[in-house]
Amino acid sequence: MRKFTLLDGLVVPLDRANVDTDAIIPKQFLKSIKRSGFGPNAFDEWRYLDHGEPGMDNSKRPLNPDFVLNQPRYQGAQVLLARENFGCGSSREHAPWALEDYGFRVIIAPSFADIFFNNCFKNGLLPIKLDADKVDALFKAVEANNGYKLKVDLEQQTIALPDGTTYKFDVDAHRKHCLLNGLDDIGLTLQHVDDIKAFEAKHRAAQPWLFA
């Protein structure tokens, strides 16, 4: 997994609540058996004017000029600013894969759906929960200022605004450690292999039907 430490990134505002994973990556792209290559189809139905299918040359498709990600001022954005309950719906990890592949490293929203939130951390993406009024203020600032960037420091758990304000954010210690060091969970969990075996033996004795 890619490490995340510091980012000074351009912000794009996606001003809708309850953005679901079907919108982030529509189902026809879930047929892939790979983990990569989903970026060109992130937000496919909003981003393009035609209907997207796997295998199309996305560079030749007509873009929807009204969709915020297509506006010239937001090209190269690495921070996605969103509204509440971002990433609701299915558990598809293709959603964070698509966002990461598109180039996002940070998503800021007042709230996230649980499974999506969890999936982000497994893919080098940092989801940050900020109070709704702060998010609101950021929306206004981004829209008012071309080239609006935020400095995100995971170690310090801070977001620095261009006007000098700094916001603190919370992040779970275990997830922070994994993200800072680019560690995947399986290796860490397997350090507890003896604990797992001991638990399993006890569990089997108590509920043998689970192991029949």
Add this chain to the structure above:
Amino acid sequence: MSAQTLYDKLWNSHVVQQDADGTALIYIDRQLVHEVTSPQAFEGLKLAHRKPWRTASMLATPDHNVPTTNRSGGISDPISRLQVETLDANCAEFGVTEFGMNDIRQGIVHVIGPEQGATLPGMTVVCGDSHTSTHGAFAALAHGIGTSEVEHVMATQCLVAKKSKAMLVKVEGALHKGVTAKDVALAVVGKIGTAGGTGYAIEFGGSAIRGLSMEGRMTLCNMAIEAGARAGMIAADETTFTYIKGRPFAPQGENWDKAVTYWKTLHSDEGAAFDAVVELDAASIRPQVTWGTSPEMVTSVDGRVPDPASAPDAVKRGDWERALHYMGLQANTPITEIKIDKVFIGSCTNGRIEDMRAAAAVAKGKKVAVNVKLAMVVPGSGLVKAQAEKEGLDKIFIEAGFEWRDPGCSMCLAMNDDRLEPGERCAATSNRNFEGRQGQGGRTHLVSPEMAAAAAIAGHFVDVSKL
């Protein structure tokens, strides 16, 4: 020991190891696997030269991509076919039990787990699918996980997790005729919102819940995720045990008695504390119909499409306006005046035998309205299909003008060929009405099987409680 919730009991009995910050390793008893969220996990295992920890805990089936007609002809879309073949190959390589596409036991993972007795009380159940919450109906701790976690559970038999908060959704009283578990689920989502359960595990309790069949309980827990909760659960009781007894993966003989003795403890203790309690009066719940592009955009069948001007805040007003625009609806339109083009009866929410029976009872001796281009019934599994045919339900549907299909996810998410065309409006018994969910530009109204069948006959929504 102080009074524990059902969630406390399920959690505590699976903690392998816990850090000071609450991050825990949770032992997983059952992992269900389907073709869409597993290929990258199997590939990850192979790349790291790892093997599944306990293949006997896994049960696999293809469901999302499978065709629902002419199955012996195979899958025509080469990309879908490759995904299903990849599942077959991975299961063969690692020795995982799989019900392949032409096995009569194939079906939607959340239908076949319980049907096989592979979902049992007291278990932890995971699957790379958000509707894994369904299995909580059996007093199991069940929730959806991402593909990285699928790989993690395969490799370690454990999940890294933190305990959620506990919410009790209490529904007391008797449900009116024509009001189903689906309507309760939609009413709950309407009441607390699609993020109302975020960060919580929801236990459904109260006399109305105890009165539900296992099929109804599964429908309800299935949609816990639509309220934002990863897990939904219901205490085990005689209804649970009766359902499980004799199923292929269920305990037998001496183990059965031992298991039932343990399962009887799987309920919240008197006086157990919840972080949140939501109460609904069963008698006040009417048949529900969603009008928008989020399951919380729901009202009762005798209601009207709301006016965005009456939305509680500016963000909601924008959402409602966008939803009405997408849905092609005018504010204040009575729900019963909304005409439909297609009907979909099926999915992991409402694809079980009881759902088939309920829809057939409404359709019996009637005809699908002329303005309805397609009304399809897709059983949740091959065994549901066989049982329905034994009862003659297929004939009732076919005579009424419905199509009777082979089992799978089908038009719940339209990954196969079953889909809505742009602008088409559908009465669907599935669980999500997101933009494009049933096909790009398609418009979904979520309802119960009875309501869907009645809408197919009338050509628009009707109040089944008045039929």
